[in-house]
Amino acid sequence: MDRYQELFTRLNQNKSGAFVPFITVGDPNAISFMHIIDTLIESGSDALELGIPFSDPISDGPIIQKSIARAFKSSINFSRCFIILRNIRNKYPNLPIGLLIYANLVFKNGINNFYSHCADLDIDSVLIPDLPIEESLPFYKAAIQHKIAHIFICPPNATEELIHNITRQGCGYIYLVSRPGVTGIEINKKTMNTTVLQNLIQYIQKQEKKIPILQGFGIHTPLQAQESLSLGTSGIISGSEIARIIEENISNLELALKQLKKLVRLMKISMCFYKN
Numbered sequence: 001m002d003r004y005q006e007l008f009t010r011l012n013q014n015k016s017g018a019f020v021p022f023i024t025v026g027d028p029n030a031i032s033f034m035h036i037i038d039t040l041i042e043s044g045s046d047a048l049e050l051g052i053p054f055s056d057p058i059s060d061g062p063i064i065q066k067s068i069a070r071a072f073k074s075s076i077n078f079s080r081c082f083i084i085l086r087n088i089r090n091k092y093p094n095l096p097i098g099l100l101i102y103a104n105l106v107f108k109n110g111i112n113n114f115y116s117h118c119a120d121l122d123i124d125s126v127l128i129p130d131l132p133i134e135e136s137l138p139f140y141k142a143a144i145q146h147k148i149a150h151i152f153i154c155p156p157n158a159t160e161e162l163i164h165n166i167t168r169q170g171c172g173y174i175y176l177v178s179r180p181g182v183t184g185i186e187i188n189k190k191t192m193n194t195t196v197l198q199n200l201i202q203y204i205q206k207q208e209k210k211i212p213i214l215q216g217f218g219i220h221t222p223l224q225a226q227e228s229l230s231l232g233t234s235g236i237i238s239g240s241e242i243a244r245i246i247e248e249n250i251s252n253l254e255l256a257l258k259q260l261k262k263l264v265r266l267m268k269i270s271m272c273f274y275k276n
Contacts, residue, residue, distance in 0.1 A: 003095070003124050004047070004171075011235070012234075016272045017233070017235040018212075019236060020045065020046060020047045020237045021045050021048065021237075021242050021264065022049040022050075022216070023051065023067070023243070024051040024067040024068050025071065025076065025084055025085070026053065026074055027067040027068075027243065027246060028074060029070075030076065030084060033084065035253060035257060036256070036257065036260060037088060039261050039264075041092060042261075043260070043265050044265060044268040045268075047097065047098065048096070049239070052078065052081050052099060054105055056102070056104075058102075058130055059130065061240065064239060078109070085097070085099075085123070089121055089122050097122075097123055097125075098125035101127075102130050103128050106126075111138050111139055112142050112145075115139075115143055115146040115148055118146065118148055119146035124149060124172065125149035125151050125173075126150060127153070127175060129153065133162065149170075149172025150169070152166035152169065153166075154166060154174050154175065154176045154204065155177050156177060163204055167204060170209075171211065172212075173214045174211050174212070174213050175214055175216055176200070176201070176216070178219065197215075197231055198231045201232040213232070214237050215231075215233045215237070216237035218240075219236045220238060220240065222266050222267055222271075223270070224236075235271070236271075242263070
């Protein structure tokens with residue numbers, strides 16, 4: 001968790017927002033995946049959110065679902081994911097690394113056992129998108145016991161009570177969802193109410209416990225990243241655009257890496273010195 005604190009402190013001092021790419025572990029295969037991770041980090045990504053492939057990803061749209069299918073096709077499974085994660089941590093000891101995983105996978109492997117494995121890999125956070133806060137206590141306790149940030153989701157229709165609970169219990173950062181639905185859908189005036197989001201952000205910031213906010217769902221462009229920072233977030237998480245680049249260049253890794261490098265650098269340039 002300290003890595004997140006150090007990251008957001010440094011970015012605030014530099015008046016910059018955080019760019020956090022999301023990518024499914026093993027997409028499109030284990031070897032290419034590591035080249036992609038290296039490119040994302042070397043191009044300026046501030047942290048990683050890595051998705052553990054799951055057969056029923058209810059929060060993910062078609063683009064991320066295809067990335068999961070590619071990972072499964074290349075023989076990625078739960079055990080191989082953790083081997084890959086260890087390689088990433090060994091190579092990047094100071095980088096904040098978060099996991100996105102569905103609740104059934106955690107439960108199937110044993111809640112305490114799962115978080116123990118994460119602690120052994122020095123994972124910083126775990127986000128479980130299909131876990132309501134009302135059922136999160138066993139997961140939350142295991143995460144805290146193993147010094148891992150349990151990331152809470154703040155939906156656009158969050159009540160004051162929900163915001164109070166997730167800020168009181170949360171650490172690392174809060175994942176602000178841009179709009180209802182699944183990942184990969186472009187956000188616009190019809191799908192994202194900026195006034196509602198800004199009010200949510202302001203209410204979160206008024207809470208006694210201060211937690212950085214990262215916005216996700218439908219953020220693909222530097223302009224959208226700037227708009228997110230202007231609402232008061234600390235940065236963004238973007239995954240579908242990365243998955244799209246991989247999909248469209250599945251037979252040309254070199255071109256995929258070139259486009260990913262360009263994407264990350266444009267995002268970071270747009271977010272530097274923009275944050276108030």
